[in-house]
Amino acid sequence: MAVSHDIAVSGVRPGKVLLVGEGMGLFAAGExxxxxxxxxxxASVAGAELNVAIGLERLGQHPVYMTRIGQDPIGERILYFMRQNNLDTSLVGKDAxxxxxxxxxxxVEQGDPKTYYFRKxxxxxxxxxxxxxxxxxxGISLMHMTGILPALSxxxxxxxxxxxxxxxxxxxFVSFDPNERPALWxxxxxxxxxxxxxSAKADLVLPGISEGRHLFGLDNVHDIGQAFxxxxxxxxxxxxxxxxxxxxxxxxxxxxxGFKVDAVVDTVGAGDGFAAGVLSALLEGRRMSEALERGCAVGAMQTQVVSDNEGLPDKSRLNDFIAGRQRAAVRQVG
Structure with missing residues (x-):
């Protein structure tokens, strides 16, 4: 692990994690x-905040996920999936x-797959x-949301x-992933x-390079971080x-x-896995470098599967992955 000036994060205490978003049915092509x-x-289940909730639960945290579903087979599949993953369903509302x-x-064999949404x-x-x-x-100590929820309506x-x-x-404590989805706005x-x-009202913001480029016209991670x-x-x-x-x-x-992987199967859900890794570490009281390492590891593991959340690991699998993988070369970011 390469560390320059590590950061002790204040304001995060153990407790439940509140997530609010849209759970969706996912139909992935078999060929x-x-x-x-x-x-x-x-058929499986997806949704950015739901993915993070699953990742957090598998890493020993206590997510509470709020959404609303229709009275239809996809909605029932989401409920079933949540129960199978030990997620509390008390905040799932039904709409008739x-x-x-x-x-x-x-x-696709290489690159990002094409995704089509039916959510209007x-x-x-x-x-x-x-x-x-x-x-x-x-009992709620942290709330995580993404830029998808405010874009829906x-x-x-x-x-x-x-x-x-x-x-x-x-x-x-407020965690926010901008997660730009231009088609929704x-x-x-x-x-x-x-x-x-x-982002201005968040304790922690989790952008990518693309959001830094679009929101601030910046490409360097150091400059993007400072801009936020x-x-x-x-x-x-x-x-x-x-x-x-x-x-x-x-x-x-x-x-x-980051961590090297032999081949990327699908990048969808990797950012959600990263968020789950970072947040779980911070909830354990770990320093930022450890949180970043865990986030990078979980994100890399998620790229190895087609499902948006199937690759999210428990702690045992995560520790084995970290111990057995090569790291990427350290970049100069200053």
Whole structure:
């Protein structure tokens, strides 16, 4: 592990982790070719915040996941999947008038698969501030959200703002992954303004290089991290793809190299795995360098499977992976 000036993260205490988002059905093509032509698909469950919840649970944490589903087979599959993964379903609401969203994903030999979303007007898009205000914050110490939730609808945008305010009012540590999805937003301007506003109110922000480039016009992880700090975040963790990750609190900075894998099967879900790794380590009271190492490891493991969350490990598998893998070369980021 390469460490420059490590960071002790304050404000994170053991407890439940609240996540709010859209759980979706995932149909992954069983063979290469256009989704309109392939003959078979495998069914599973996806959703950024749900992926993080699963990753956290497998690493010994206590996630609480809120979503809304339709009264349909995909919604029932999400409930079944959550129970199979020991996730609390008490905050899953059912909507009699809206359907559960789903997505289709192509299979490719190399590169990123094509993904098609069917989520407009979904049950989860009807989540609103009233749902947030009804949350019992007892025992919750950390709230993690992504930029997907506020992009789904006007009501989820207001719910996202309410989530941040609820967390701040209850001394809950706020983690935010901008997770840009331009196709979901009405305009680029609205996306930028909203993501910057939510990032400014976060204790920890977890952008990638692409978000730093789009929101600030920057390409260097050091500069991107500092830009998010100057924007208002307490800590910034910048994902540098397979090369590693950089973190800063505006004074100190630490870069940890990533893990080499033999071949990338699918990159979808890797960022969610990274977030689960980082957050689980911080909830254990570990320093930032250890959190980055764990995040990089979990993210690398998730790239080895087609499912968005099947590769998320328990602690035993994670430790074996870290012990047996080569690290990427350390980059100069200053």
């Amino acid at each position: 290469e070719g256009p989704c309109s032509e392939v003959g078979s698909f495998s 008038t809206r359907s559960t969203g789903f997505m289709m994903k192509s299979k 007007g979904s049950a989860a898009s009807a989540l609103g501030p009233a749902d947030v205000k009804a949350i019992d914050c007892s 006007e009501s989820t945008l207001e719910a996202s703002k309410a989530l941040v305010e609820l967390s701040r009012a209850n001394q809950i 009405k305009s680029d301007r609205q996306m930028k303004q909203t993501l910057l506003s939510l 700090i100057d924007n208002g975040a307490r800590y910034a963790v910048v994902k540098d793809g397979p090369d590693g990750a950089y973190a800063t609190d505006g004074h100190d900075g630490v870069y940890v190299p």
